[in-house]
Amino acid sequence: MSVRSLAERRYLPVLAIVVLIATAPLFFHSLFYYRIGALVFIFALAVVGLNLLMGFAGQVSLGHAGFLGIGAYAVAIGPTFFGLPPWASLIIGGVLSGVVAFAVGRPILQLRGHYLAVATLGFGVLISIVLTNEAEWTGGPDGMNVPHLVLFGWTVRGADVWYWLTGATFIGGFVLAGNMVDSPTGRALQAIHDSEIAARILGVDVASKKLTIFIISAVYASVAGSYLALFNGLVTPEVAGFLRSIELVAMVVLGGMGSVVGALVGAAVLVVLPQALTVFHEYEQALLGLIIMVFMIFLRRGIVPSLAATLSGWRR
Amino acid sequence: MTAELLQFIFSGLTVGAVYALVGLGFTLIYNASDIINFAQGEFVMLGGMITVFLAAAGVPLPLAALLAIALTTTVGLALHRFAIEPARGASPVALIMITIGASIFLRGIAQIVFDKRFHSLPSLFGNEPVRFGGATILPQSLVVLASAGIIVLLLWLFIERTLLGKAVAATAANRLAARLIGMNTRRIVDFSFAVSALIGAIAGILITPITLTSYDAGTLLALKGFAAAMLGGMGSGPGAVVGGLVLGMLEALSAGYISSNYKDAVAFLVILVVLIFMPHGLFGRAKIERV
Amino acid sequence: MWTLRHLTVIAALALLGLPIASHQASAQIKIGSIVSSSGPASFLGDPEKKTLEIYVNEINAKGGVNGQKLQLVIYDDGGNANDARTLATRLLEEDKVVAVVGPSTTGSTLAIMPAFEDAHIPLISLAGAVQIIQPVRKWVFKTPATDTMACEKIFADLKHRNLTRIALISGTDAFGKSMSTECHKVAGGAGITVVLEETYGPRDSDMTPQLTKIRNTPGVQAVVNPGFGQGPAIVTRNYHQLGIKLPFYQSHGVCSKDFINLAGAAAEGVRLPCAALLIADKLPAKDPQKPVVVNYAHTYQQKTGQPVSTFGGHAYDGLMILVDAMTRAKSSEPAKVRDEIEKTKGFIGADGLVNMSPSDHLGLDLASAFYMLEIKNGDWTLVR
Numbered sequence: 001m002s003v004r005s006l007a008e009r010r011y012l013p014v015l016a017i018v019v020l021i022a023t024a025p026l027f028f029h030s031l032f033y034y035r036i037g038a039l040v041f042i043f044a045l046a047v048v049g050l051n052l053l054m055g056f057a058g059q060v061s062l063g064h065a066g067f068l069g070i071g072a073y074a075v076a077i078g079p080t081f082f083g084l085p086p087w088a089s090l091i092i093g094g095v096l097s098g099v100v101a102f103a104v105g106r107p108i109l110q111l112r113g114h115y116l117a118v119a120t121l122g123f124g125v126l127i128s129i130v131l132t133n134e135a136e137w138t139g140g141p142d143g144m145n146v147p148h149l150v151l152f153g154w155t156v157r158g159a160d161v162w163y164w165l166t167g168a169t170f171i172g173g174f175v176l177a178g179n180m181v182d183s184p185t186g187r188a189l190q191a192i193h194d195s196e197i198a199a200r201i202l203g204v205d206v207a208s209k210k211l212t213i214f215i216i217s218a219v220y221a222s223v224a225g226s227y228l229a230l231f232n233g234l235v236t237p238e239v240a241g242f243l244r245s246i247e248l249v250a251m252v253v254l255g256g257m258g259s260v261v262g263a264l265v266g267a268a269v270l271v272v273l274p275q276a277l278t279v280f281h282e283y284e285q286a287l288l289g290l291i292i293m294v295f296m297i298f299l300r301r302g303i304v305p306s307l308a309a310t311l312s313g314w315r316r
Numbered sequence: 317m318t319a320e321l322l323q324f325i326f327s328g329l330t331v332g333a334v335y336a337l338v339g340l341g342f343t344l345i346y347n348a349s350d351i352i353n354f355a356q357g358e359f360v361m362l363g364g365m366i367t368v369f370l371a372a373a374g375v376p377l378p379l380a381a382l383l384a385i386a387l388t389t390t391v392g393l394a395l396h397r398f399a400i401e402p403a404r405g406a407s408p409v410a411l412i413m414i415t416i417g418a419s420i421f422l423r424g425i426a427q428i429v430f431d432k433r434f435h436s437l438p439s440l441f442g443n444e445p446v447r448f449g450g451a452t453i454l455p456q457s458l459v460v461l462a463s464a465g466i467i468v469l470l471l472w473l474f475i476e477r478t479l480l481g482k483a484v485a486a487t488a489a490n491r492l493a494a495r496l497i498g499m500n501t502r503r504i505v506d507f508s509f510a511v512s513a514l515i516g517a518i519a520g521i522l523i524t525p526i527t528l529t530s531y532d533a534g535t536l537l538a539l540k541g542f543a544a545a546m547l548g549g550m551g552s553g554p555g556a557v558v559g560g561l562v563l564g565m566l567e568a569l570s571a572g573y574i575s576s577n578y579k580d581a582v583a584f585l586v587i588l589v590v591l592i593f594m595p596h597g598l599f600g601r602a603k604i605e606r607v
Numbered sequence: 608m609w610t611l612r613h614l615t616v617i618a619a620l621a622l623l624g625l626p627i628a629s630h631q632a633s634a635q636i637k638i639g640s641i642v643s644s645s646g647p648a649s650f651l652g653d654p655e656k657k658t659l660e661i662y663v664n665e666i667n668a669k670g671g672v673n674g675q676k677l678q679l680v681i682y683d684d685g686g687n688a689n690d691a692r693t694l695a696t697r698l699l700e701e702d703k704v705v706a707v708v709g710p711s712t713t714g715s716t717l718a719i720m721p722a723f724e725d726a727h728i729p730l731i732s733l734a735g736a737v738q739i740i741q742p743v744r745k746w747v748f749k750t751p752a753t754d755t756m757a758c759e760k761i762f763a764d765l766k767h768r769n770l771t772r773i774a775l776i777s778g779t780d781a782f783g784k785s786m787s788t789e790c791h792k793v794a795g796g797a798g799i800t801v802v803l804e805e806t807y808g809p810r811d812s813d814m815t816p817q818l819t820k821i822r823n824t825p826g827v828q829a830v831v832n833p834g835f836g837q838g839p840a841i842v843t844r845n846y847h848q849l850g851i852k853l854p855f856y857q858s859h860g861v862c863s864k865d866f867i868n869l870a871g872a873a874a875e876g877v878r879l880p881c882a883a884l885l886i887a888d889k890l891p892a893k894d895p896q897k898p899v900v901v902n903y904a905h906t907y908q909q910k911t912g913q914p915v916s917t918f919g920g921h922a923y924d925g926l927m928i929l930v931d932a933m934t935r936a937k938s939s940e941p942a943k944v945r946d947e948i949e950k951t952k953g954f955i956g957a958d959g960l961v962n963m964s965p966s967d968h969l970g971l972d973l974a975s976a977f978y979m980l981e982i983k984n985g986d987w988t989l990v991r
Binding site for chain 1: 410423424577580
């Protein structure tokens with residue numbers, strides 16, 4: 001592979017996204033758009049991680065919002081009960097998610113296909129139940145307040161500031177994921193996705209690679225969850241719920257499994273679409289379901305891979 | 317056996333029978349096409365809600381029930397023909413996503429066509445509880461239990477003893493081979509979607525007197541039904557029923573003896589543990605994976 | 608191919624950016640609303656939405672407010688606090704409304720309150736918990752009676768019947784949990800002891816294990832069920848199925864004919880605190896609330912074909928208090944409207960008699976907020 005094509009593959013997509021993020025605000029009419037943008041980047045960050053697990057390693061997780069919840073509540077519980085600053089709680093949340101992922105992943109990653117799906121589902125439901133019931137620690141179903149994030153003495157508030165912060169973090173996560181995909185670990189993961197048995201025969205340590213990527217995807221989700229809680233100033237147990245997990249999976253699949261750029265597209269579609277559909281009032285839900293179905297039938301590999309394949313077909 | 321324990325067991329059977337019926341619907345579609353149909357919960361919801369609304373509009377109850385079953389079966393068929401079949405060849409996750417989209421769509425339509433209140437249906441044999449050993453169980457719970465058993469039996473007879481049943485089994489085992497020997501696999505999968513919807517609708521009508529129904533009743537039912545089917549072993553009809561009953565019992569016994577707050581958590585924890593030691597569920601068969 | 612991916616992403620995102628059109632400025636008064644018309648709280652949000660739409664139309668048909676028509680911008684938060692926050696930002700920054708009525712749930716209200724404090728726009732919440740108005744926040748008001756008041760009403764009735772040791776069976780949803788917490792807080796002061804508490808999930812279908820534990824606990828004299836939606840109906844049926852004879856109290860979460868229909872014969876003898884709206888036709892003729900609630904109940908039932916619900920009543924009061932405040936202020940300027948809302952005195956609404964003040968942004972008193980009802984022969988009767 002020549003240096004030039006390596007540069008093209010790795011750095012130009014990043015540059016394109018940086019340009020996109022930097023120029024999009026020119027079209028923003030109000031703070032509302034900044035909020036939407038920040039939410040897109042927050043979910044895209046979680047989706048990048050989940051995509052590594054589902055798209056590259058081929059492991060389904062229907063409970064990933066559980067890690068979102070751990071990160072979100074870490075920045076609520078840390079300052080409230082332990083007096084820790086939010087940025088430290090964010091890091092602790094990430095570490096905690098990693099540890100939980102390690103503990104839970106060891107036993108359940110040996111399951112395959114739908115059984116793994118149900119095990120991860122159970123995990124997500126468990127976290128959600130604990131968050132709802134342990135009201136002394138978590139504030140129960142109505143949730144608890146989260147203080148403002150303070151970085152180097154400067155309080156982060158305002159949708160526009162959050163837009164830039166989450167955008168920058170997303171780019172960081174994006175680059176990291178891209179590097180991982182191109183590394184030997186990434187190639188090992190793709191081998192596992194294609195055929196676990198063949199990969200094992202070739203000497204790939206399947207169990208530890210799967211666990212590694214599970215932990216990494218958990219940390220991505222945790223950071224995203226912390227950001228969400230800090231941005232909203234409030235955290236409620238729905239952040240870890242079953243519907244939230246399904247939403248994350250939908251973002252991965254819609255954007256394109258195995259496409260890191262697809263994470264941004266998938267998140268953008270599912271954050272922006274409900275806002276765009278409010279004009280339809282009563283029909284909002286039905287239309288959302290219809291659009292998801294149509295997207296999956298006609299762009300079945302996800303938006304980014306399908307469109308890319310179509311466009312490259314035209315080129316010829 | 318103390319009356320208290322017996323009551324917990326009856327509660328577990330009541331709730332478990334509901335999960336068993338929903339889980340059966342998942343099994344049939346999975347067997348014929350390897351798809352997990354997350355819209356299965358909506359089939360159950362439609363069975364109950366359509367019956368309620370037709371009955372409220374003046375249609376005699378038995379006729380309303382039959383119409384509801386017919387309509388829901390049509391919806392199941394339409395789901396396959398217009399949403400799944402065009403995406404034939406897509407990855408399993410994409411297909412699951414389509415069924416998720418379908419469930420959102422059906423829920424969205426339901427909230428427009430019906431309403432957002434809760435509804436019930438009359439029990440088949442009245443509300444007088446059956447007393448046994450100091451505990452009580454509603455007659456409708458026994459009806460649901462019996463139906464689950466009958467449906468499993470009918471399904472088994474169908475698969476083993478009829479030609480169409482054998483065709484369904486063949487399609488499930490190897491779709492390409494089935495087509496090569498001249499089977500119309502599309503019609504067969506059509507059929508399995510229709511029957512799953514039918515079972516779902518019947519389940520909805522029978523459980524509504526116990527669980528009540530509303531336009532969004534499908535979501536939680538699908539989650540529990542799916543968990544029950546996996547616990548029992550995906551692809552096994554009897555497994556789905558046993559899985560459902562076990563799940564119900566776990567919930568009731570946890571509520572009774574451990575903590576009502578955490579009953580769902582205990583149930584899922586047990587499922588996790590079972591799956592770790594029995595990776596194919598209680599009755600599931602290992603799938604042969606080609607390298 | 609990187610160029611194609613790059614183009615694809617830009618195209619997809621640009622396409623999505625287009626449909627969010629901003630509303631054009633008009634000579635109408637724009638008021639906003641966030642309700643949970645879908646999701647787990649749709650039982651609350653749906654009557655609220657219908658009520659707001661019916662009455663905005665009626666007000667406009669009579670000429671509007673201060674000579675201007677009202678424009679209602681209403682969004683659905685699906686019971687999700689994060690979505691409520693996004694929609695609040697939308698109403699404040701994009702739609703630029705002058706006031707907001709809603710949301711339906713406490714979680715959503717808590718999530719959006721800071722935005723209204725920052726934006727200096729008045730918010731009239733339709734949610735129950737007491738934290739919304741305690742401590743008082745300058746721009747936040749609410750119309751429903753608090754769950755604390757509901758507990759106080761129930762406990763007063765219990766004391767009257769010489770029952771002091773109770774068991775709670777509550778839903779784990781926000782409503783059930785909030786009311787249960789408040790009941791624990793005021794129990795001691797009211798001379799009531801909570802012997803044990805069981806819980807159930809809001810969509811559970813059988814609560815006999817929890818009720819069996821309660822029945823087998825010695826010393827329990829009465830049972831109270833904080834919860835809303837279908838759960839209480841099932842609890843009531845199970846109560847009857849198990850043959851428990853202890854006095855049974857429901858909460859203000861089920862003040863609707865639907866509860867009696869769903870619980871059937873099991874509802875006989877159940878007592879619960881409800882707003883006057885539910886017994887509109889049975890109120891004594893000289894009750895000042897009677898004309899208001901009878902009118903609202905009949906209008907709602909006639910226009911929607913559904914029985915009236917107290918949740919719709921909260922929305923009615925919220926809208927009317929806002930409109931009254933705008934009329935008195937002779938303006939729709941947010942700061943002036945806020946001041947007038949705070950000065951609301953002698954307002955007779957579906958929820959009761961409202962007298963607000965700078966330290967009380969709810970303004971309801973216990974006497975007019977709740978009536979203790981008992982279900983007899985499938986209908987409501989007034990106890991006290």
